[in-house]
Amino acid sequence: MVALKLFRAVWFLSVFLSMTALLYAYASIQGDILLLEGNETLASASRDSFVYAGMALLALINVSVYLAKAAIKDEVILSWYYGLVITINIFLIVSFSYVQLNSSGEKFDFERIGFIIYGSLFLCGLWLLAGLPLMILRRRNIKSMT
Numbered sequence: 001m002v003a004l005k006l007f008r009a010v011w012f013l014s015v016f017l018s019m020t021a022l023l024y025a026y027a028s029i030q031g032d033i034l035l036l037e038g039n040e041t042l043a044s045a046s047r048d049s050f051v052y053a054g055m056a057l058l059a060l061i062n063v064s065v066y067l068a069k070a071a072i073k074d075e076v077i078l079s080w081y082y083g084l085v086i087t088i089n090i091f092l093i094v095s096f097s098y099v100q101l102n103s104s105g106e107k108f109d110f111e112r113i114g115f116i117i118y119g120s121l122f123l124c125g126l127w128l129l130a131g132l133p134l135m136i137l138r139r140r141n142i143k144s145m146t
Contacts, residue, residue, distance in 0.1 A: 004075050007082035014089035015062050021093045022058065025100035026051045033103050054096060061088055076138060080131045087127045091120040 032044040045053075065085050072078045094116055101108055 001075065004079045004082070007079045007086070011062075011065065011082045011086050011089075014086045014093075015058070018058055018089045018092050018096070019055075021096040022051060022054045025054075025096045028100055029103050031103075033099060050099065054092075058089075058092065061085060061092075074138060077131075077135060080127075080134055084124070084127050084131065087120070087124045091117075091124055094120045 026047055029047045029050075031047070033047055033050045034044050062085065065082065068078065068081045072081065094113075098113055098117060101113070
């Protein structure tokens with residue numbers, strides 16, 4: 001019970017920080033967003049469409065917590081799901097910051113941020129993989145109790 005409340009509080013903080021990172025990126029970008037870049041710009045989007053797409057993505061991911069809360073009755077699995085959404089929000093914070101930095105036109109060594117981007121993806125994958133044995137063990141415990 002306490003773990004679920006802790007995960008819920010951290011999830012709420014991650015939603016707030018994700019939205020803050022998105023709005024900060026929106027405020028600091030002057031022109032178009034560079035999505036794919038090589039020797040020449042391959043794809044770009046307006047900063048408004050970037051923000052609306054980011055808000056829609058944040059809404060889809062974080063509304064799923066309420067749907068999971070209604071569907072999942074096991075507190076351990078629900079806590080794990082909150083943690084998964086927290087890790088996805090961390091990845092989105094890093095992604096929004098990267099897009100903002102890439103589109104700012106400042107000189108920056110982009111190889112430094114690769115570790116952070118891949119680290120947040122690794123964290124999502126690790127949390128996802130850690131949940132699979134958890135669900136298997138919980139199902140076995142529930143079946144052995146009945």
